[in-house]
Amino acid sequence: MDRAVEIMRDSKTIAVVGVAPDPAKPSYYVSEYLIDHGYTVYLVNPIEEGNEILGRTVYPSVASLPEPVDIVDIFRRPQFIPPVVEDAIAAGAGAVWMQLGIVNEEAAQQARDAGLEVVMDRCTKIEHARIPR
Numbered sequence: 001m002d003r004a005v006e007i008m009r010d011s012k013t014i015a016v017v018g019v020a021p022d023p024a025k026p027s028y029y030v031s032e033y034l035i036d037h038g039y040t041v042y043l044v045n046p047i048e049e050g051n052e053i054l055g056r057t058v059y060p061s062v063a064s065l066p067e068p069v070d071i072v073d074i075f076r077r078p079q080f081i082p083p084v085v086e087d088a089i090a091a092g093a094g095a096v097w098m099q100l101g102i103v104n105e106e107a108a109q110q111a112r113d114a115g116l117e118v119v120m121d122r123c124t125k126i127e128h129a130r131i132p133r
Contacts, residue, residue, distance in 0.1 A: 001132065004119045007095055008128045011070035012040060015062050015093070017084050018075035019043040021053050026099065027075035028053065030125045034073075037128060042069060061087050068092040073124050075099050081107040089114040099123055 001009075014034055019027045032054055035041045041056070042065045048058040059065055062072055062084070072088040074081060074096060081104040088096050088111065095117035098104065108118045119127075 001130075003117070004097075004122050004127045005130045007071065007097075007117060007119065008124060009131045011094070013042070013067065013069040014039050014071045014073050014124065015042045015044050015059075015065060015069045015088075015091075016073045016075065017044040017062065017087075019045050019048070019053055019058065020075075021048060021051070026123075030073070030075075030099075030123065033125045034128070042066075062091040062093060063087055065091065068094075070094045071097050071124070073097045073099065074102065076102070078102055078104045082110070085111045085116075088116065095119065097122070097124060100126075 016031045043053050043056050043058045045058050046060040049060040051058050072093045074084050085096055085107040096111045098120040100123045103120045111118050
């Protein structure tokens with residue numbers, strides 16, 4: 001089993017950063033999938049702060065969540081990753097996970113230097129489905 005699958009298997013809490021209220025968007029349906037599969041999912045999007053998506057309150061940042069999370073699952077363009085990684089580090093997250101098509105080597109190194117695990121260009125929904133049952 002590769003490390004991304006192990007991280008999904010061993011995690012309980014996930015912050016989805018960049019969640020959108022549109023059910024056609026990957027951030028929405030991946031969040032819904034993670035909720036349906038038993039994860040405690042916190043939704044983060046400063047533009048949607050205070051609104052509800054999937055029946056859950058949307059938070060402005062990872063640091064504003066009521067508890068530290070195992071994974072910060074990022075749905076943002078590569079150029080917007082560094083502030084999210086800084087937020088994840090400040091919040092005491094265990095890992096940063098950049099979704100399919102998202103790679104930012106400098107931010108990944110900053111996360112690793114702070115002791116976080118890093119996954120890039122992979123989908124939490126796909127990797128969860130690979131966990132042996």
